[in-house]
Amino acid sequence: MVATIAIEPDMQRQFHQLAEETHRPETEIIREALAGYLAADRHYVEVLRQRIVSADRGEFASEEEAEAFFAKHGA
Numbered sequence: 001m002v003a004t005i006a007i008e009p010d011m012q013r014q015f016h017q018l019a020e021e022t023h024r025p026e027t028e029i030i031r032e033a034l035a036g037y038l039a040a041d042r043h044y045v046e047v048l049r050q051r052i053v054s055a056d057r058g059e060f061a062s063e064e065e066a067e068a069f070f071a072k073h074g075a
Helices: 008-022 026-056 063-073
Strands: none
Touching: 008 063
């Protein structure tokens, strides 16, 4: 697949500089960045799915667990 995207000038300068410093094609850097994003996003979606399944089963934090979390992290 071939795709055309608009890249902000600052970001373009950054990956161009990285390509020069690492002696790699810019397209390789872009593909690696996209692959990393997709892997992270897939993981995020899977975690959400698992949490939805747990919630559907009625598995929620106890009142004590919730209080401890908010005492530790504020809010």
